[in-house]
Amino acid sequence: MEAIxxxxxxxxxxxxxxxxxxxxxxxxxQNWEVDLNDPAKVLTVTADTNEAKVKEALEKAGYKAEKV
Structure with a gap:
């Protein structure tokens, strides 16, 4: 499985x-991590999931995400 x-x-x-x-x-x-040292504040997800599910979770918390 590849990280998103x-x-x-x-x-x-x-x-x-x-x-x-x-x-x-x-x-x-333990399936995700945010790199606060990266200027793009990259979130890496290692779980078997899809992009929409991650974006929805972030939006519920008041944040946005764009796949890289």
């Missing part, structure tokens, strides 16, 4: 805390 990467508007660790329950519910704990 998204450019996001997540900016800080507080933002990560806000999206955590939504992403954990959508793709499972």
């Amino acid at each position: 990467k998204f450019k996001t508007n997540i900016k800080c660790s507080g933002c990560v805390e806000k999206v955590t329950p939504h992403l954990d519910a959508a793709v499972g704990e």
Whole structure:
């Protein structure tokens, strides 16, 4: 399985805390990670899921994602 990467508007660790329950519910704990050091704030999802499900979870938390 290949990881799916998204450019996001997540900016800080507080933002990560806000999206955590939504992403954990959508793709499972330990199946995603946000690189806050990357200027694009890349979210990497390693779970077997689809792009729409990840975007929906982020939108519920008030964030956006664009597949890279």
